[in-house]
Amino acid sequence: MRPGAGEVPAATDGPGAGGQDGDGLDGEGAAERGSGPGLTVRGLTVRFGATVAVDAVDLDLLPGGILALLGASGSGKSSLLRGIAGLEPLAAGRVRWDGVDVTAVPVHKRGFGVMFQDGQLFPHRDVGGNVAYGLPALGGRGRARRVAELLDLVGLAGFERRAITSLSGGQAQRVALARALAPQPRLLLLDEPLSALDRALREHLVGVLRSTLRATGTTAIYVTHDQDEAFAVADRIAMLRDGAIVQLDSPERLWHAPADAGVAAFLGYAPLLGEQDAAALGWPDPIPPEHVLAVAPGGLIARPADQGDDSADAGPAGAILAIGEQIDHRGYVTVEVELPSRTRAEAQASHRVAGETAYVRLVAGRCVAVPRVAQPR
Ligand SMILES: Nc1ncnc2c1ncn2[C@@H]1O[C@H](COP(=O)(O)OP(=O)(O)OP(=O)(O)O)[C@@H](O)[C@H]1O
Numbered sequence: 360m361r362p363g364a365g366e367v368p369a370a371t372d373g374p375g376a377g378g379q380d381g382d383g384l385d386g387e388g389a390a391e392r393g394s395g396p397g398l399t400v401r402g403l404t405v406r407f408g409a410t411v412a413v414d415a416v417d418l419d420l421l422p423g424g425i426l427a428l429l430g431a432s433g434s435g436k437s438s439l440l441r442g443i444a445g446l447e448p449l450a451a452g453r454v455r456w457d458g459v460d461v462t463a464v465p466v467h468k469r470g471f472g473v474m475f476q477d478g479q480l481f482p483h484r485d486v487g488g489n490v491a492y493g494l495p496a497l498g499g500r501g502r503a504r505r506v507a508e509l510l511d512l513v514g515l516a517g518f519e520r521r522a523i524t525s526l527s528g529g530q531a532q533r534v535a536l537a538r539a540l541a542p543q544p545r546l547l548l549l550d551e552p553l554s555a556l557d558r559a560l561r562e563h564l565v566g567v568l569r570s571t572l573r574a575t576g577t578t579a580i581y582v583t584h585d586q587d588e589a590f591a592v593a594d595r596i597a598m599l600r601d602g603a604i605v606q607l608d609s610p611e612r613l614w615h616a617p618a619d620a621g622v623a624a625f626l627g628y629a630p631l632l633g634e635q636d637a638a639a640l641g642w643p644d645p646i647p648p649e650h651v652l653a654v655a656p657g658g659l660i661a662r663p664a665d666q667g668d669d670s671a672d673a674g675p676a677g678a679i680l681a682i683g684e685q686i687d688h689r690g691y692v693t694v695e696v697e698l699p700s701r702t703r704a705e706a707q708a709s710h711r712v713a714g715e716t717a718y719v720r721l722v723a724g725r726c727v728a729v730p731r732v733a734q735p736r
Pocket of ligand 1: 407410411412430431432433434435436437438439584
């Protein structure tokens with residue numbers, strides 16, 4: 360990450376927050392208190408009829424920062440991105456860049472680039488023609504050199520003369536990325552750019568995206584519902600729920616300190632144990648009121664009941680629990696267990712467990728107490 364890249368906490372209240380109130384939307388307002396360098400969003404609200412898709416969101420992103428918007432389907436990620444881009448009318452709120460209000464500036468004059476799931480390449484132009492489309496007026500040679508540089512950056516050196524129709528889905532998205540980067544947008548907005556691709560390709564291209572954005576120092580907002588993508592690409596992640604940001608943190612902090620049970624569950628923590636189950640599994644600390652114990656993958660483990668307690672060197676004592684279905688995975692088995700509260704959970708085992716019960720215990724370093732529900736910030 361470049362020095363200084365990242366996001367800063369939103370000011371508690373920004374000028375113009377909470378209303379599009381006709382206060383001189385000429386797009387060239389002077390820098391105002393609470394709006395620093397880079398992107399400042401205050402009170403951004405998007406409505407579709409009675410649906411509030413984005414609910415008064417505040418957001419700051421410093422130049423060079425890469426922010427992922429992560430959340431379940433319908434949480435408002437795309438609407439927030441489109442609102443920032445100017446592609447969706449705002450019911451309220453302000454968008455500023457370097458302190459200058461761009462709320463009323465047309466999309467194509469904001470200096471922002473947008474990349475969508477389907478790339479939206481021009482089929483009648485070749486690869487080079489697509490990438491060159493967004494380049495500012497450069498001489499023929501300069502233009503060709505820049506196209507070559509960009510194609511090299513996304514791993515498609517020499518593809519200039521290829522027809523768009525001859526590209527694979529992954530190649531097409533790489534061309535779309537090169538085209539989006541060509542005009543050097545001051546902010547690149549990416550809306551699920553990899554979601555139409557298969558898993559293996561996504562995993563590869565996430566690396567291409569990450570290195571390309573960092574190598575070019577591009578300031579970016581990346582919408583995804585895929586946790587791995589968000590963690591791999593971004594240096595800050597905003598978790599959205601019901602149109603509001605429930606947590607905005609570094610990937611590491613988001614993982615180690617989810618704001619609440621909903622965030623933890625979305626990130627893959629399971630089960631979320633109440634006091635009774637945690638205590639029955641030997642969890643040594645009290646669970647604070649209105650909290651649950653969120654268990655990360657690999658944090659609940661099962662072994663044959665007759666092999667007994669191995670907790671002396673491994674953490675909390677466990678319990679003998681009834682087991683159900685067992686499913687094989689690469690390198691481990693998930694074993695369905697019945698918790699003392701009668702709810703079911705999945706424990707991990709190194710091998711299939713014989714019999715009707717297993718010895719099940721928690722792994723101390725893989726459990727975290729989180730509030731049941733956090734208030735949106
Ligand atoms: N054009 C539209 N007309 C009406 N309602 C819409 C429109 N676009 C989005 N919505 C609604 O706004 C809310 C937020 O949708 P949005 O697409 O922003 O969520 P998302 O988090 O990006 O979801 P997904 O991951 O499924 O794309 C949802 O309730 C959705 O149904």
